[in-house]
Amino acid sequence: MTHFNDLIDGYRRFRTADYRRQHERWAQLAEGQSPKVMVIACSDSRVEPSQIFDTLPGEIFVVRNVANLVPPFESDGGRHGVSAALEFAVTKLEVEEVVVLGHGMCGGAHAALTEMFQDSPPGDGGFVHAWVSLLDEARDRVKAKYGTGPAATREMELETVRTSIRNLRTFPFVPARETAGRLTIRGAYFAISDGVLHLMDEDGDFRPA
Amino acid sequence: MTHFNDLIDGYRRFRTADYRRQHERWAQLAEGQSPKVMVIACSDSRVEPSQIFDTLPGEIFVVRNVANLVPPFESDGGRHGVSAALEFAVTKLEVEEVVVLGHGMCGGAHAALTEMFQDSPPGDGGFVHAWVSLLDEARDRVKAKYGTGPAATREMELETVRTSIRNLRTFPFVPARETAGRLTIRGAYFAISDGVLHLMDEDGDFRPA
């Protein structure tokens, strides 16, 4: 079982190895970051973008939340964490690609499909229920077409990617940059059961990379 | 410059090396996740928890957003991404530790201290401004005591950790579990300039690990 003291051990390894070995890289990173890719992934402990994509420090700007969700553009002055990160990455850092990474065995997608926390108060599932309500429309489509079995589960997980990408495009600065050829949106899905990465094509279909 | 095709190359390395080599681990992870630690970190491309703590797949449940912020408990039925992740990690996965990891050269902390996006519309800095408003009280304290120089910048970055931890404890299930000895809250700060990790003590002071 890994606890915080194990993380400190890990930090010591990082300091004596990776950090020392990549001192040129870290010296550059101390000047500032200039990632070209933003990744929106799930908080699931098994879906670590830097591990699945074997990246180095400074290469990807990362947002992680339950079910890798992007809410739609809302100019209500409210606190929107994903919107803030997206705005910063695309309009300030000017990343050239945004990748939405879904995955198998997603607890958030499961909660959306089953509505298991429908009657749960905030603090006992209610927050998860409210958050995955972003998937309500998708869920209705999925249940109508696939019911609630394994096929529906997989489809629901793929819908987290399609829904987030749809919402990404409600932010005016996204389609504007896509049209100008300065930004590309990617969809991907990591199947935990067999460790295979799938890529989404223009039609929203996923195929093994 | 790393782009999506480089990430795909990285995935192929992951498949032929890490995934193959840790097949026992991945076989277990395919059964489910049971991380004992949740990490709340910044989206900054240089602050990758799994790299700084040298962790393995399945070891840490991760939330990443601008300035590693946790909003306070709000039972307004709204969509709260961090609250959903926190609720899921603590009450469903029952993690035993929550680590808030701040870092140096934080764009979010900078935006909070300088209020640089004060008059920016949503889509051009407005979302960042609204998001970091979670740091308004802290900013006022910092400016009153340190002004706006380098010392203020560092203090503002440390305040992102202290503020998030303060807000974490507004979720009833957090102090309840802390009292029961089932949950521990940790504060940490990664100084990008020299790669040194600092740990927060009970008084909220940070010292090199």
Next chain:
Amino acid sequence: MTHFNDLIDGYRRFRTADYRRQHERWAQLAEGQSPKVMVIACSDSRVEPSQIFDTLPGEIFVVRNVANLVPPFESDGGRHGVSAALEFAVTKLEVEEVVVLGHGMCGGAHAALTEMFQDSPPGDGGFVHAWVSLLDEARDRVKAKYGTGPAATREMELETVRTSIRNLRTFPFVPARETAGRLTIRGAYFAISDGVLHLMDEDGDFRPA
């Protein structure tokens, strides 16, 4: 500059990371080794088979000496280090492949081509001179055809592989197993200047992998 104390630091990283992470593998290795490949490489600090081939503990049985040389079969009762390792790997461990790995900028090949240590006493170059005398015939062929320029240097380096493979086959148990389809001999060359691995074909020609 890496010294022994740095190696001890490296060992501590190995203990807290690789060793712990691959405990199943190490538990198996504690039962015994059963590598399927033997690699004969140079002692050069830049030509580490486990790094170039990204192998794991237990995967390759390795001999390393100056210029990755294999002396011919000699039943004179003398102490033959390479012969002992080859005999043990092929007839006791029953490896299925033997790889001879040459490389660019090889000091041993250079000494063979230039005969720079021709008049040096043992302890000041004489041992190297005597050792690379295994390449005398090859050197004569190379100089006759390529002179002593860069082309000759590369050819001399490739000859270290061809010569060792020729000598490998003077050990009766090698051709016997090759004929029986139980052993395969491979030739490879790592060009340090550009980091490209070349593989030797049946004709003794080398092409990028």
Next chain:
Amino acid sequence: MTHFNDLIDGYRRFRTADYRRQHERWAQLAEGQSPKVMVIACSDSRVEPSQIFDTLPGEIFVVRNVANLVPPFESDGGRHGVSAALEFAVTKLEVEEVVVLGHGMCGGAHAALTEMFQDSPPGDGGFVHAWVSLLDEARDRVKAKYGTGPAATREMELETVRTSIRNLRTFPFVPARETAGRLTIRGAYFAISDGVLHLMDEDGDFRPA
């Protein structure tokens, strides 16, 4: 089971990751090598110095043979592989430390202790027998004191280190440099059963690092 094609896969990982990531280092190495440490280790697939010491390309000059043995200085003009490597590393590369690394479950030490290949012809154990005859004196001491049980096995393995270090010092240039403070000889032992590295002190005793 790892075969040559797996090594080629490993090479592709090396090319797209380590080589690319450490291009500054490789650019320097393309100029020449200047390791400060020479390691003499066993060919055993489980005792990879670069893995146990977590080293980088260019850091250690490595000799590997059965039982990490160093024959004594012999100026008979014969082909002495270890002598050539030692001469090159110490007098040409001017390494500052030579580490002899022994290990547990060593087949060579076992052969020396049991004399199992005493009557075996070259090609069926005879080469190993002749090679480990370097340990004859040590074996007699060990058997006289410990018999042939587990304690004797461990002692025999430690003797491979002590014997090699004793022989190292028969090369005039070794004690000369030790006296001048330009060279240090180290003894170490890796216990495969529990993965613990032991270091040898001045008295030839080994203790966990």
